[in-house]
Amino acid sequence: MAQPVAIEVWNPNGKYRVISTKPMPGTRWINLLIEQDCRVEICTQKKTILSVEDIIALIGDKCDGVIGQLTEDWGDTLFSALSKAGGKAFSNMAVGYNNVDVNAATKYGVAVGNTPCSYGSKLFCKATMSFYVVELNVAVSLHYLCHDVRLNSIARYTKEFQIGDTVGSLEGDDTAGCSDSDDEVRTETVPIENGRWEILELCCKRHVPILSLTLKFIYRRIASSLGRTVGGGVSRTLDASLVIPSPQSPAEFVLRLSVETTAELAASLSLAAARRIVEADEFMRAGLYDGWLPHLFVGNLLKGQIVGVIGAGRIGSAYARMMVEGFKMNLIYYDLYQSTRLEKFVTGMSGSLSYGQFLKANGEQPVTWKRASSMEEVLREADVISLHPILDKTTYHLVNKDSLAVMKKEAILVNCSRGPVIDEVALVEHLKQNPMFRVGLDVFEDEPYMKPGLSEMKNAIVVPHIASASKWTREGMATLAALNVLGKIKGYPVWSDPNRVDLFLDENSPPPAASPSIVNAKALGNIIFVLHLLLHPLY
Numbered sequence: 001m002a003q004p005v006a007i008e009v010w011n012p013n014g015k016y017r018v019i020s021t022k023p024m025p026g027t028r029w030i031n032l033l034i035e036q037d038c039r040v041e042i043c044t045q046k047k048t049i050l051s052v053e054d055i056i057a058l059i060g061d062k063c064d065g066v067i068g069q070l071t072e073d074w075g076d077t078l079f080s081a082l083s084k085a086g087g088k089a090f091s092n093m094a095v096g097y098n099n100v101d102v103n104a105a106t107k108y109g110v111a112v113g114n115t116p117c118s119y120g121s122k123l124f125c126k127a128t129m130s131f132y133v134v135e136l137n138v139a140v141s142l143h144y145l146c147h148d149v150r151l152n153s154i155a156r157y158t159k160e161f162q163i164g165d166t167v168g169s170l171e172g173d174d175t176a177g178c179s180d181s182d183d184e185v186r187t188e189t190v191p192i193e194n195g196r197w198e199i200l201e202l203c204c205k206r207h208v209p210i211l212s213l214t215l216k217f218i219y220r221r222i223a224s225s226l227g228r229t230v231g232g233g234v235s236r237t238l239d240a241s242l243v244i245p246s247p248q249s250p251a252e253f254v255l256r257l258s259v260e261t262t263a264e265l266a267a268s269l270s271l272a273a274a275r276r277i278v279e280a281d282e283f284m285r286a287g288l289y290d291g292w293l294p295h296l297f298v299g300n301l302l303k304g305q306i307v308g309v310i311g312a313g314r315i316g317s318a319y320a321r322m323m324v325e326g327f328k329m330n331l332i333y334y335d336l337y338q339s340t341r342l343e344k345f346v347t348g349m350s351g352s353l354s355y356g357q358f359l360k361a362n363g364e365q366p367v368t369w370k371r372a373s374s375m376e377e378v379l380r381e382a383d384v385i386s387l388h389p390i391l392d393k394t395t396y397h398l399v400n401k402d403s404l405a406v407m408k409k410e411a412i413l414v415n416c417s418r419g420p421v422i423d424e425v426a427l428v429e430h431l432k433q434n435p436m437f438r439v440g441l442d443v444f445e446d447e448p449y450m451k452p453g454l455s456e457m458k459n460a461i462v463v464p465h466i467a468s469a470s471k472w473t474r475e476g477m478a479t480l481a482a483l484n485v486l487g488k489i490k491g492y493p494v495w496s497d498p499n500r501v502d503l504f505l506d507e508n509s510p511p512p513a514a515s516p517s518i519v520n521a522k523a524l525g526n527i528i529f530v531l532h533l534l535l536h537p538l539y
C-alpha cells in the first residue's frame with residue numbers, strides 16, 4: 001500500500017495541476033509554470049527512488065502533467081493512471097528515456113518529453129564586411145552561404161534590408177542550427193558624386209563559418225528631393241561575391257545543454273583512470289606517502305595514443321574532440337552512421353584549416369581519425385575507449401566477456417551512457433584478471449547498485465551518475481522538462497528541432513510557445529512542428 005507522499009505546493013489556486021516527482025535545480029521552471037496558471041506540486045519525500053505506487057498516489061484523481069526522473073519506471077501502469085487523471089504529458093528530466101515505455105504512453109494518449117541536447121548559438125566567428133552602394137530608397141539583398149556544422153551541409157541565407165535596418169533575424173532556406181540575432185548592421189554616410197551613398201557594414205557574429213557572400217543591390221532612383229526624375233523607378237542588379245576565409249576550425253562546437261557537461265565527465269574519468277588519481281588520493285589520505293619513488297602510481301600517457309569512441313553522436317563527438325584537441329590523441333570511432341562533422345574537425349574541409357593541419361603548421365605531429373567498420377576494431381586498437389550510444393536492444397551488453405577479451409591489456413574503458421551497455425559481471429571478472437586494465441564508470445547495470453566485487457576493484461573509478469551534474473545543465477534540464485509538460489497542457493505545437501533549444505534556455509527572454517521535445521509527437525499525430533516561433537513568444 002502506498003504511503004501518503006510529502007509535497008510542497010506552489011500557486012495553490014492554479015488551474016492546471018503539474019507534479020514534479022523530485023525537487024529540481026533552479027526556480028525558473030517553477031516560475032514559468034506558475035505564470036501560466038499551473039499549481040505546481042513537488043514531491044519532497046525523503047526517498048530517492050519513488051515506486052510506481054508512490055507515483056500513483058502523487059498523481060491522484062486529477063493531474064494534468066508530470067515531470068519525472070530517469071530512476072522511475074514509466075510503463076503501462078503509470079501512464080494508465082495519468083491518463084485516467086486527465087494527464088496529457090509526462091516529461092523525463094533526462095536526455096535518455098530508456099526508463100519510459102513510449103508505446104504505452106502513446107496508447108494512453110500521453111505525450112513523452114525529454115531534455116534534449118541543444119546547439120546553442122555562441123559567438124563563433126566575427127567577420128566584418130563592408131559594402132557600398134545604396135542611394136536613397138535602395139533595397140539591398142544579401143545572400144550568403146554558411147557551413148552548418150551540425151548538419152554538415154551548406155545553408156543558404158537571404159535577407160533584404162534597407163539602410164538603417166538592424167538585422168534582427170536573417171532567415172533563409174535552411175536556418176537549422178543558426179541564430180542570427182547577434183548580427184547587426186551599422187551604417188556610415190560618405191559623400192560620393194551624384195548623391196548620397198552609404199557604406200553598410202555588416203558585423204556578423206555567427207557560430208558558423210561564412211563560406212561566401214553575395215550582395216545583390218537593387219537600387220531604385222526615385223523622384224526625389226535631389227530633383228532627378230526616374231519615373232516609377234529603375235532597378236539595376238549588381239552582384240558581388242566575396243569569400244570570407246573560414247576560421248581555423250571548420251566546425252566550432254558550441255555549448256549545448258548536456259553535451260559538453262557529460263563529455264567533460266567522460267574526459268575526467270579517462271584522465272583519472274590513466275593517471276590513477278583516485279588510488280593516489282586514497283593513498284595520500286591514508287598517510288602512506290613516505291617519499292617519491294620511481295614506480296609510484298605509474299599510469300598511461302595519453303598524448304599520441306588512440307582514443308576510441310563507440311556512439312559518436314552528440315556527446316561521443318564532443319568527447320572525441322576534447323581528447324583529440326586536449327591530449328592530441330588519434331581518433332577511431334564506431335557508429336551506425338558516419339560522423340562527417342567529427343572527421344572534418346580532425347582533417348579539415350576545403351578552404352579551412354583543420355585541427356590536424358593546425359598542429360602541422362605549428363610543427364607538431366598532426367592527429368588522425370578512422371571510422372571503424374566494427375566495434376571490435378575500436379576495442380582492439382584503442383588505448384582509451386568511451387561508450388556513448390543510446391541504450392536499446394542493439395546496445396544492451398554491447399561490451400561483454402568476448403569484447404573485453406579483444407581489448408588491450410592496459411586499455412581504459414569509460415562509460416557515461418547507460419549501465420546495461422556493459423555486462424558488469426563480465427567486467428568485474430575482467431578487472432580481476434587484468435590489473436592494468438582500468439575503467440571509469442558513471443552508470444551501472446542495476447543502478448544504484450554495483451555488481452558484487454566492483455567496489456573492491458582498485459582499477460575501477462566509480463561515480464554516482466553525475467555526468468550531467470553542472471548547475472547550468474541541470475537547471476536547463478528542469479526548464480525544458482517543465483516546458484514540455486506546459487506546452488502540451490496549453491496545446492502548443494512541438495518545437496521542430498530538439499537539437500536547438502537554446503531559445504528555451506535564455507533566461508532573459510520568454511521561451512517560445514512550444515514544447516521543446518516530445519519524442520512521440522508523430523505517433524500521437526501531433527505533427528505540427530514549429531519552425532520559427534521567434535515572433536510568437538510565450539507571452
Ligand SMILES: NC(=O)C1=CN([C@@H]2O[C@H](COP(=O)(O)OP(=O)(O)OC[C@H]3O[C@@H](n4cnc5c(N)ncnc54)[C@H](O)[C@@H]3O)[C@@H](O)[C@H]2O)C=CC1
Nearest residue numbers: 095096311312313314315335336389390394416417467468
Ligand atoms: N551519464 C549521464 O549523465 C548522461 C547520459 N546520457 C546518455 O548518453 C546517451 C547518448 O546521448 P547523445 O550523445 O545525446 O545521443 P545521440 O543520439 O546524439 O548519440 C547516440 C549515438 O549512438 C549511436 N548508436 C546507436 N546505436 C548504436 C550501436 N548499436 N552501435 C554504435 N553506435 C550506436 C547513434 O547512431 C548515435 O550517433 C543518451 O541516450 C543517454 O542515455 C546522456 C546525458 C547524460
Ligand SMILES: O=C(O)C(=O)CO
Nearest residue numbers: 093094095096258468
Ligand atoms: O540526461 C540523461 O540521460 C542522464 O543520464 C542524466 O543527465
